[in-house]
Each structure stands twice: as C-alpha cells, then as structure tokens.
Amino acid sequence: MRFTEQPLSGVFIVAPERHIDRRGHFARTFCRDEFVAHSLVGDFIQCNTSYNVRRGTLRGMHFQRAPHEEIKLVRCTRGAIFDVVVDLRPEASTFCRWLAVELTAENGLALYVPGGFAHGFQSLTDEAEVFYQMSEPFHPESAGAVRWDDPAFGIEWPIRPPILSDRDASHQDFRLMISKDSR
DSSP states (O other): OEEEEOSSTTOEEEEOOOEEETTEEEOOOOOHHHHHHTTOOOOOOEEEEEEEOSTTBEEEEEEEOTTSOOOEEEEEEESEEEEEEEEOOTTSTTTTOEEEEEEETTTOOEEEEOTTEEEEEEESSTTEEEEEEESSOOOGGGEEEOOTTOTTTOOOOSSSSOBOOHHHHTOOOHHHHHHHHTO
C-alpha cells in the first residue's frame, strides 16, 4: 500500500498496490502493521456500508465529538463518490478547510480520516456503495453534523441539487454550533 499525506494534517490517501495478471488483480487494502508504521490507527472495531441508489445522493457532514472521536477508513466498493472531509480542530492551521477525493471501485483508493473531522460524500454514479472501517462504535450522545452547504466551509459539490435525507438537510451552520458549544 502507498500512503500519501494530504494538505489537511493527518488525512491520507491509501492506494493499493495491485498485482495484475490475466485473471485480474490482487491487492491488500488493509494491514494493521503498515498503518501503525505510518503512525496511523490500525485497530478498527466496526465496519459499515452505505448503498446509494441514485447519482447525486449526499450523506454528511457527520462527526463524533470527544471522547468518542472516530477515525474512518473509507473506500468505494461500487461506482464512484466525491468524498469530503472538513477540519473541525480549532487548534489546527487548516481549521474549517475541506478536501475532496474521488473514490471509485476502479481506482481502489481509500481515504483515512482522523478524529476531529466532519465527513460526507456525494455519489457520482447510480448504485454507489461505500465501505467504512471505524475506530469507535457509534455513540449517539457524541454524534454531530454540520450543513453540507455551510458557508463556513464553501464545499464545491459536483452535483446540484443533491438528494438529501431530511436529517442531513436540517443540520445547522457550524458557526451557530460552536457559539452554542462555547456558552
């Protein structure tokens, strides 16, 4: 596997090294020892999948607050997605900056998302499936989210208007959230 750190500290693209022959290919997609060698969390305790029927479906922007901040390893196993992370760490020089990566079943890339980031994605194809490895189980009391179109971030989503759940459509602005949290 090849690990490429991204401009947002702690975010990595993990690329498989495919061994190709006439039958197809073989690639390792996860190895705890390789993750630990790159100072990344190598113990994932939960796996989830998300299946998205229609192109343009947007899920996000979700995170878990301390002490249950979750680290994610996200891979698209069918179709293609526009995968987005936003740095919510107030102490970081990249606070409120976002990064997007196109993950596809064909490119096999995964995105390593550290704690302290909001995460979401938009399906670029019909029938897109996403596989997540998580470092923490879901803790409803720690769950948080910000608006997909929050002006604090200015994410440039590729498909407008997106297909959203009622819940994802109703998240509040980040600036309102942090002003409530600081009271």
